Amino acid sequence: MRLKPFALLLSLALLPTPSIASEKTVYGLNEYVQLLDIDQRVAAKLDTGAQTASLSARDIKRFKRDGETWVRFYLAIDDAHAHPIERPLARISKIKRRAGDYNPDEDKSYTARPVIEMDVCMGGALRTIELNLTDRSAFQYPLLIGSDALQRFDALIDPSLKYAAGKPACTTDANPGE
Numbered sequence: 001m002r003l004k005p006f007a008l009l010l011s012l013a014l015l016p017t018p019s020i021a022s023e024k025t026v027y028g029l030n031e032y033v034q035l036l037d038i039d040q041r042v043a044a045k046l047d048t049g050a051q052t053a054s055l056s057a058r059d060i061k062r063f064k065r066d067g068e069t070w071v072r073f074y075l076a077i078d079d080a081h082a083h084p085i086e087r088p089l090a091r092i093s094k095i096k097r098r099a100g101d102y103n104p105d106e107d108k109s110y111t112a113r114p115v116i117e118m119d120v121c122m123g124g125a126l127r128t129i130e131l132n133l134t135d136r137s138a139f140q141y142p143l144l145i146g147s148d149a150l151q152r153f154d155a156l157i158d159p160s161l162k163y164a165a166g167k168p169a170c171t172t173d174a175n176p177g178e
Helices: 007-012 147-152
Strands: 023-027 028-037 041-048 053-065 068-077 085-088 091-096 110-122 125-134 143-147 156-158
Touching: 023 028, 028 143, 053 110, 085 110, 091 125, 125 147, 147 156
Parallel strands: 023 156, 041 143, 053 125
Antiparallel strands: 028 041, 028 110, 053 068, 053 143, 068 085, 091 110, 110 125
């Protein structure tokens, strides 16, 4: 007996297969995130097209403390953030400029941004991620989470959903390195 191609495909589709997605957490296009180090909850846009995460900051200054480079900044979210935040500088990131943001006279196709590490809670998952600092006050979301951080969260993004993970609910004894 010879099976027709459709019947063969149907029978193969019914075979049990291990699900890679079952190990992932489904997040929406936007999620609430708790920045544990500074006790601040913000709305974030999850963007698989961006590599790094970006936090909205203003008055960004580098300084030395005990021989190491640190960064002092203010959150650029609203006027309520009057106190500076200080974090060790993890590295400097080179971010590609968009076509409209490129000035040929400067001869630089990238922007250098300071990067810090921060413990971030999204849903019930706590991870330490890198955040580059830039003024995002012109954007709707003060935090953009890119693919590097999304991988750390074992994220599966469903762009038809918003706030699928609910309010951040990490326990204080959770391990941010997982």
